[in-house]
Amino acid sequence: MCKKKRNRLGMSGRNRTRSPYCGSSVVLRSADGIYRENKRDAKLYVCSKYPVCDAYARVQEGSKRIPIGSMADGELRALRIEAHRRFDRIHQTGLMSKKDAYTWLADVISSPMAHAHIGQLGKYYCKVVIEESNRFLDKYRDKVIWKNNGRGIRPLAAGGEQYAIEYGTAAAGH
Numbered sequence: 001m002c003k004k005k006r007n008r009l010g011m012s013g014r015n016r017t018r019s020p021y022c023g024s025s026v027v028l029r030s031a032d033g034i035y036r037e038n039k040r041d042a043k044l045y046v047c048s049k050y051p052v053c054d055a056y057a058r059v060q061e062g063s064k065r066i067p068i069g070s071m072a073d074g075e076l077r078a079l080r081i082e083a084h085r086r087f088d089r090i091h092q093t094g095l096m097s098k099k100d101a102y103t104w105l106a107d108v109i110s111s112p113m114a115h116a117h118i119g120q121l122g123k124y125y126c127k128v129v130i131e132e133s134n135r136f137l138d139k140y141r142d143k144v145i146w147k148n149n150g151r152g153i154r155p156l157a158a159g160g161e162q163y164a165i166e167y168g169t170a171a172a173g174h
């Protein structure tokens, strides 16, 4: 994996204000007209060629200009949502604590903990996270009770216990 230092928009060095897809400049603007609804008045870094190039990154709520992840096009955004959904199940099931799940994630993407954020991942690593999360959930399938809590199916660890899962030495120190 590329270890080159990147800024918060996922672009390196002098390209920091450029779209990683088309190289056009990036503008900080309201998500109005991009989000179907923008009730929370979100701000985005958007490629100036939008919608021809639909790359954008959302700004953290309560911050004026700190983006949450790197700029992503529609395909990458969909992959990140899917990767997050599968990954979240690992700790939602109680098979791991949230903290341990993030240690596991860092291991899966061969990245230091500080960079273990799905919002920073590219398409390849999103697919790795989806695959590995599915593999993990499959492996411990018999330890999970799939319960309908009225808001859809939510898995819970059998007996409500937290299962300590061994996954090598990556957990040491966290």
Ligand SMILES: [Zn+2]
Residues within 6 Å of the ligand: 019, 020, 021, 022, 023, 024, 047, 048, 049, 053, 054, 055
């Ligand atoms: Zn662009």
